[in-house]
Amino acid sequence: MTVAAQSFSSRPIAAVARGVALPLVLLLVWQAWASTLPANTRAPSPAQVARAFETLAIGGGLVGATLQSLGRVMLGFLIALVLGVSLGVLMGSSRRVSRNLDPIVEGFRPIAPMAILPIAILWFGAGTPAALSIVAYAAFFPLLLNTIHGVSRVDRKLLQAARTMGLPLHARILRVVLPAALPSIMLGARLAMGVAWTAIIAAELAVGAKSGGGSSGGLGQMMFVFYAYSIDLNNIVVCMIVVGVVALLIDRLFRVAERRLMPWRI
Amino acid sequence: MNGAVNRPKLRLQGVTKAFVAPRTGHRTLALADVSLDIDQGEFVCIVGPSGCGKSTILNIVAGLDAPTAGIVEKDGAPIAGPGPDRGVMFQDYALYPWQTVQGNIGFGLNYGAPGKSMSQAERDARVAEFVKLVSLTGSESKYPHQLSGGMRQRVALARLLANGPDILLLDEPLGALDAQTRIILQAELLRIWGETAPREQRKTTVFITHDIEEAVFLADRVVVMSSHPGRVRDILTIDLPRPRDESIRADPRFGHFADEIWRLIRDQALQAIA
Amino acid sequence: MSATPSASAALKMDQATTDVGGGAAQTGDRARSGRGAASPGGVPGWLARIDFxxxxxxxxxxLVWQGVAVWTASPIQLPTPLRVGAAFLDLAAEGEITEHALVSVTRLVVSLAIAVVLAVPLGFLMGLNRKIDAFVDPLIELLRPISGIAWIPLALFIFGIGDVLPVFIMVYVAFFALLLNTISGVRSVDPKLIAAARTMGVARPMILAKVVAPAALPAIVVGFRLAFAGAWAAIVAAELIGAPNGLGFAIEWYRELLMSPKVFAFILVIAVIGYVCDLGLRALQRRLTPWVDEAGHSS
Structure with missing residues (x-):
């Protein structure tokens, strides 16, 4: 970004050393602290977390649980994508529609996905549909709001030019409005995927916590089971790390997709 | 084609355009009783101070805007909406940032009305033809942000022509360019417009500019407008010989026309900065 | 350029009326022009100006809710708005709403205060000092993807059920929003403004107070709004699982008792508090940083 940033990256080894220094020191302190505790302690330590990761990853159900959570996120995200983008195009392009629907959207927006969970459980029971609806609800708002923002800021001239070239309405939406709004929509999608991932963990955790840990499955429920039944904090930390890594991967994937899908942006 | 001899290509008669401000209900008159006939193959420049409704006239002819009162006809038929028979080149070009040079030139052909009856191969061939016409060969796959201002202008011109309109509407198409590029592209524009061809084969052109010398260099007739509300102040016939090149700027008549136009708009131009 | 600003602004609306089925971006303007035409009628001005x-x-x-509720005839899954309203009044009369809302709002305020105290100074340090940033940033980037929610099981073990857990989760959520916005706000300061202050002989602490802080303020305020939104979303999850009271707890409590009208009433409370707080924060933003729009960009 600036000159200073460049001079840092020009010495990559020093930069990497600086970068890993603090996390490494903290890990060592954590390990040292844990080794002073009696052998039967529940407190996690880096070494034990690493061991727990190995056990959980190989035949411990970690991969399955993660995939189950991810699958729900994908499906819920897709539902939100279809609803959010189509409603967003409508609200972004028509002031009349947006004036009428805006109050409702603003009314629902402060209601956290988790506040909807009790209703979802009442409607669908404590299973995948409830979790899905939470994910879709959570992902809906970033997608909707960013689509509205993108669509409402489409350059008028681009639309006028399309009309002078005789593009019918559907072609103007497909060829002008959507590509012009795509940067906003992609940003919305990335944010939506982030909150969707948080929401699924929360939903699975809560469903696990409130329905005796039985029926929901997924990474969030796995965490809760480790808390409720075995108080195995090492396993919980493993799950937390997986939550973080998946979030990071989702974010990076979307950034790559943004560059691929929009080569015209610098 | 018999009727076409005495019927103007474009006719504006008593065109008035009022805008009503959304909340206050305040009415602004952008155009007041503008009448103008433009013949087939004519190159008409409209000059005037800002606020004289130049762009409004263009939008009305393009069909993007309807007059509050008055008649707007093309070939004797009223203009009801935008159509590919009247190509528009917008200020700042309105190129699609996500389309390459080819994609922009072929935009109307591929997605709009002009290319409806063509096969994909025909469209591609037509795009290639116009890429060549505006000398952009080799830059077909570049995006607009990778092009210079002059190159973007050529893309916009190629897109305009590729759609095969019989009327060209240009809204300050050279306004965003530096002075040197402008002068080069003015001559180029006349070449592409078909200055050497007989008048029946030239495209009827309405060209908006605030540059007086540009108007004199390009036009068969210059419409000088005054502002608040926009009215036709005077119409000058520029009977300089065609084809024109740089040397014509040295012609004493060239300077005479430019002085005449400046005299017509000077008062309002001075008022605007006072 | 040839149209005057007022004319070109008006152009949008007039065009929409003349040009039915025009561009996607035009349909809305038609509605606006309709309103503009209706307002100078017989109604008093103040009444006409209110947007109903x-x-x-x-x-x-x-109405739709009522219709669907009557049609599904399943009061546990979807109580009618009337019954929700009655439940709301009951809860309000018994003081239960104030009780839980007060608990949640107190936790929220405490959390945001802690997050501000932690994140803003750190953000200034990281934004101003590249070395500190190089050391701390990787840790931040490692922790940030782990959502606050994922800390709940571990926090349950450490803090147990009570006040500390929701506060911890909210501080965690609010911290990152505030920190990242503060850093970017501090970095966005135009170096020329600092250089100008230096040439005038302004001392470094004064530059911080009079140049850097005001320039970073819009981003910090935006960060605070994001922090509030994140914390308000997280509190429900945190209280739902790990607190003996508060709005999140109340929702889940009445869900288990299958008292749906009360569940809906408490969700309504969450929405209203969240909405009102957001309105308040927007007003605060306009007061504190009148030179920027709501997203924090100078216009």
Whole structure:
């Protein structure tokens, strides 16, 4: 970004050393602290977390649980994508529609996905549909709001030019409005995927916590089971790390997709 | 084609355009009783101070805007909406940032009305033809942000022509360019417009500019407008010989026309900065 | 350029009326021009100026809700708005709403205060000092992807059920929003403004107070709004699982008792508090940083 940033990256080894220094020191302190505790302690330590990761990853159900959570996120995200983008195009392009629907959207927006969970459980029971609806609800708002923002800021001239070239309405939406709004929509999608991932963990955790840990499955429920039944904090930390890594991967994937899908942006 | 001899290509008669401000209900008159006939193959420049409704006239002819009162006809038929028979080149070009040079030139052909009856191969061939016409060969796959201002202008011109309109509407198409590029592209524009061809084969052109010398260099007739509300102040016939090149700027008549136009708009131009 | 600013602004609306089925971006302007034409009627000015659209929208929403509720005839899954309203009044009369809302709002305020105290100074340090940033940033980037929610099981073990857990989760959520916005705000300061202050002989602490802080303020305020939104979303999850009271707890409590009208009433409370707080924060933003728009960009 600036000159200073460049001079840092020009010495990559020093930069990497600086970068890993603090996390490494903290890990060592954590390990040292844990080794002073009696052998039967529940407190996690880096070494034990690493061991727990190995056990959980190989035949411990970690991969399955993660995939189950991810699958729900994908499906819920897709539902939100279809609803959010189509409603967003409508609200972004028509002031009349947006004036009428805006109050409702603003009314629902402060209601956290988790506040909807009790209703979802009442409607669908404590299973995948409830979790899905939470994910879709959570992902809906970033997608909707960013689509509205993108669509409402489409350059008028681009639309006028399309009309002078005789593009019918559907072609103007497909060829002008959507590509012009795509940067906003992609940003919305990335944010939506982030909150969707948080929401699924929360939903699975809560469903696990409130329905005796039985029926929901997924990474969030796995965490809760480790808390409720075995108080195995090492396993919980493993799950937390997986939550973080998946979030990071989702974010990076979307950034790559943004560059691929929009080569015209610098 | 018999009727076409005495019927103007474009006719504006008593065109008035009022805008009503959304909340206050305040009415602004952008155009007041503008009448103008433009013949087939004519190159008409409209000059005037800002606020004289130049762009409004263009939008009305393009069909993007309807007059509050008055008649707007093309070939004797009223203009009801935008159509590919009247190509528009917008200020700042309105190129699609996500389309390459080819994609922009072929935009109307591929997605709009002009290319409806063509096969994909025909469209591609037509795009290639116009890429060549505006000398952009080799830059077909570049995006607009990778092009210079002059190159973007050529893309916009190629897109305009590729759609095969019989009327060209240009809204300050050279306004965003530096002075040197402008002068080069003015001559180029006349070449592409078909200055050497007989008048029946030239495209009827309405060209908006605030540059007086540009108007004199390009036009068969210059419409000088005054502002608040926009009215036709005077119409000058520029009977300089065609084809024109740089040397014509040295012609004493060239300077005479430019002085005449400046005299017509000077008062309002001075008022605007006072 | 040839149209005057007022004309070109008006152009949008007039065009929409003349040009039915025009561009996607035009349909809306038609509605606006309709309103503009209607207002100079016989109604008093102040009445005509109030926009009743939100009321109408909510009225339609309530009617649809009532209709669906009657049609499904399943009061546990979807109670009618009337019964939810009655439940709301009951809860309000018994003081239960104030009780839980007060608990949640107190936790929220405490959390945001802690997050500000932690994140803003750190953000200034990281934004101003590249070395500190190089050391701390990787740790931040390692922790940030782990959502606050994922800390709940571990926090349950460490803090147990009570006040500390929701506060911890909210501080965690609010911290990152505030920190990242503060850093970017501090970095966005135009170096020329600092250089100008230096040439005038302004001392470094004064530059911080009079140049850097005001320039970073819009981003910090935006960060605070994001922090509030994140914390308000997280509190429900945290209280739902790990607190003996508060709005999140109340929702889940009545869900288990299958008292749906009360569940809906408490969700309504969450929405209203969240909405009102956001309105308040927007007003605060306009007061504190009148030179930027709501997203924090100078216009």
């Amino acid at each position: 659209t939100p009321l109408r929208s909510f009225a339609i929403l309530l």
